[in-house]
Amino acid sequence: MTQHYNFAYLDEQTKRMIRRAILKGLAVPGYQVPFASREMPMPYGWGTGGVQVSAACLTPDDTFKVIDQGADDTTNAVSIRKFFEKTAGVAVTERTGDATVIQTRHRIPEEPLTEGQILVYQVPIPEPLRFLEPSEVETRKMHALEEYGLMHVKLYEDISRHGHISTAYAYPVKVEGRYVMDPSPIPKFDNPKMEMAAIQLFGAGREQRIYALPPYSRVVSLDFEDHPFDPSKADHPCDLCGAEDSYLDEVIVDDAGGRMFVCSDTDYCGSRRAAGHRGRLAAEDVA
Amino acid sequence: MNGTGGPLLSVRGVEKRYGARIGCTGVSFDLWPGEVMGIVGESGSGKTTLLNCLAGQLAPDGGQVLFDTRTSGMADTVTMSEPERRMLRRTDWAFVHQHAHEGLRMNVSAGGNVGERLMAVGARNYAEIRESALDWLGRVEIAGDRIDDRPSAFSGGMRQRLQIARNLVTGPRLVFMDEPTGGLDVSVQARLLDLLRGLVREMGLSAIIVTHDLAVVRLLADRLMVMKGGHVVEQGLTDQVLDDPQHGYTQLLVSSVLQV
Numbered sequence: 166m167t168q169h170y171n172f173a174y175l176d177e178q179t180k181r182m183i184r185r186a187i188l189k190g191l192a193v194p195g196y197q198v199p200f201a202s203r204e205m206p207m208p209y210g211w212g213t214g215g216v217q218v219s220a221a222c223l224t225p226d227d228t229f230k231v232i233d234q235g236a237d238d239t240t241n242a243v244s245i246r247k248f249f250e251k252t253a254g255v256a257v258t259e260r261t262g263d264a265t266v267i268q269t270r271h272r273i274p275e276e277p278l279t280e281g282q283i284l285v286y287q288v289p290i291p292e293p294l295r296f297l298e299p300s301e302v303e304t305r306k307m308h309a310l311e312e313y314g315l316m317h318v319k320l321y322e323d324i325s326r327h328g329h330i331s332t333a334y335a336y337p338v339k340v341e342g343r344y345v346m347d348p349s350p351i352p353k354f355d356n357p358k359m360e361m362a363a364i365q366l367f368g369a370g371r372e373q374r375i376y377a378l379p380p381y382s383r384v385v386s387l388d389f390e391d392h393p394f395d396p397s398k399a400d401h402p403c404d405l406c407g408a409e410d411s412y413l414d415e416v417i418v419d420d421a422g423g424r425m426f427v428c429s430d431t432d433y434c435g436s437r438r439a440a441g442h443r444g445r446l447a448a449e450d451v452a
Numbered sequence: 453m454n455g456t457g458g459p460l461l462s463v464r465g466v467e468k469r470y471g472a473r474i475g476c477t478g479v480s481f482d483l484w485p486g487e488v489m490g491i492v493g494e495s496g497s498g499k500t501t502l503l504n505c506l507a508g509q510l511a512p513d514g515g516q517v518l519f520d521t522r523t524s525g526m527a528d529t530v531t532m533s534e535p536e537r538r539m540l541r542r543t544d545w546a547f548v549h550q551h552a553h554e555g556l557r558m559n560v561s562a563g564g565n566v567g568e569r570l571m572a573v574g575a576r577n578y579a580e581i582r583e584s585a586l587d588w589l590g591r592v593e594i595a596g597d598r599i600d601d602r603p604s605a606f607s608g609g610m611r612q613r614l615q616i617a618r619n620l621v622t623g624p625r626l627v628f629m630d631e632p633t634g635g636l637d638v639s640v641q642a643r644l645l646d647l648l649r650g651l652v653r654e655m656g657l658s659a660i661i662v663t664h665d666l667a668v669v670r671l672l673a674d675r676l677m678v679m680k681g682g683h684v685v686e687q688g689l690t691d692q693v694l695d696d697p698q699h700g701y702t703q704l705l706v707s708s709v710l711q712v
Contacts, residue, residue, distance in 0.1 A: 314572025389578040
């Protein structure tokens with residue numbers, strides 16, 4: 166391939182700046198490190214933060230995977246994968262186990278990640294206190310002084326209005342007993358998985374923040390003693406692969422109220438079906 | 453509750469300037485546990501500036517504000533670290549604003565407003581937080597079935613009472629009040645004053661009340677300080693100052709109250 170771009174699109178000085186922010190983020194888990202986010206050739210909200218973090222992490226030997234809401238084949242995932250195929254020439258894969266760098270939007274893969282893998286999250290709003298306290302000056306002070314009572318006011322409001330904690334995604338967590346962090350809009354089902362062997366990096370492009378979780382960091386979802394955290398999911402098995410333990414999407418299949426539940430993680434579902442697992446509606450799929 | 457047997461708050465020569473203008477200057481007094489002190493004066497006399505300096509919301513340019521902390525005795529709140537000062541603000545101090553919307557979270561339910569200070573000091577049991585919220589709404593005469601309503605659905609008087617409940621729920625020792633009855637009609641004012649008087653006596657609170665309404669201090673305050681142009685012109689027992697004013701300005705102030 167003729168080299169039209171610097172490796173992984175960004176120039177080396179920019180990658181160096183981002184790596185410094187990543188290292189600082191890893192040193193202070195959950196702390197939002199400001200960085201000089203660059204204009205990327207895609208709109209804000211499409212993962213400009215995640216793309217910059219991925220670009221700073223990739224080496225020519227890496228194998229890259231992109232997930233959008235669990236799926237490898239949606240527009241966002243396909244375009245980011247192509248972007249790095251073109252600008253970095255790295256190998257790409259849809260298999261979680263084969264990837265060394267995984268950029269994700271709104272999901273953590275079902276297959277447990279291992280040491281040596283990096284999971285990069287796309288983050289729209291890195292500040293968990295944003296909607297309670299609009300002032301950034303004030304929220305930074307609250308982080309600095311560990312004043313997190315306000316986060317529980319949000320959960321209190323949930324219970325008083327709905328009878329249970331109704332926050333189902335972007336569920337706030339406390340990292341290593343210190344910083345309260347927004348885990349990006351992953352379903353709360355994925356929260357317990359954040360205590361993992363892989364490095365987790367969070368990039369927010371528009372908000373110009375990077376934060377990180379080193380492997381095996383302690384990540385606790387906030388809750389009340391009498392309303393404990395519940396990582397719920399749809400109470401069904403997957404209709405294609407029969408998995409009982411994976412996070413499901415509900416798909417409306419006709420105009421008569423027919424619906425099916427399928428794994429949101431397409432790679433997980435596909436590899437289970439390849440291994441011979443079958444769900445309720447899988448026969449039609451094969452036929 | 454007071455460990456040292458001395459004053460709860462000791463103010464020494466507090467001064468705040470806005471450039472060349474005087475906000476307040478040379479203010480010194482002691483506030484003893486259980487004592488309510490009124491600060492009166494006309495608009496622009498520096499009473500709100502003084503209150504903000506005492507409550508750690510403004511940094512004074514000079515002087516000391518010594519508070520009898522639970523852990524380390526008398527400590528200067530001007531020079532203490534910000535985390536310590538903010539901790540005091542959440543626990544031992546309370547601040548009642550003139551406009552309730554400044555002291556409340558208008559998009560959070562009444563129960564959440566009252567519970568916030570509890571959660572800020574570590575309460576993590578929903579049922580208990582709700583119970584004390586209900587208890588406090590009752591004490592400030594707000595019906596329990598309004599607990600899940602937002603303050604934006606409340607009347608002015610109810611908001612002010614909610615603000616008081618929110619501030620007193622953690623059992624503070626010192627309450628700062630900035631015109632607590634300002635902007636309320638007279639019958640609501642009377643009810644609020646009644647309520648405040650009851651709470652202050654019942655909880656043994658110390659309070660500093662800034663107001664331009666002499667009726668408020670007559671009802672609530674043990675001691676009175678009269679300010680003019682940033683200076684304290686007269687201070688003493690409330691009845692003494694109001695019934696036998698010595699300074700010309702105080703005489704003017706007392707005589708300008710309309711008699712119905």
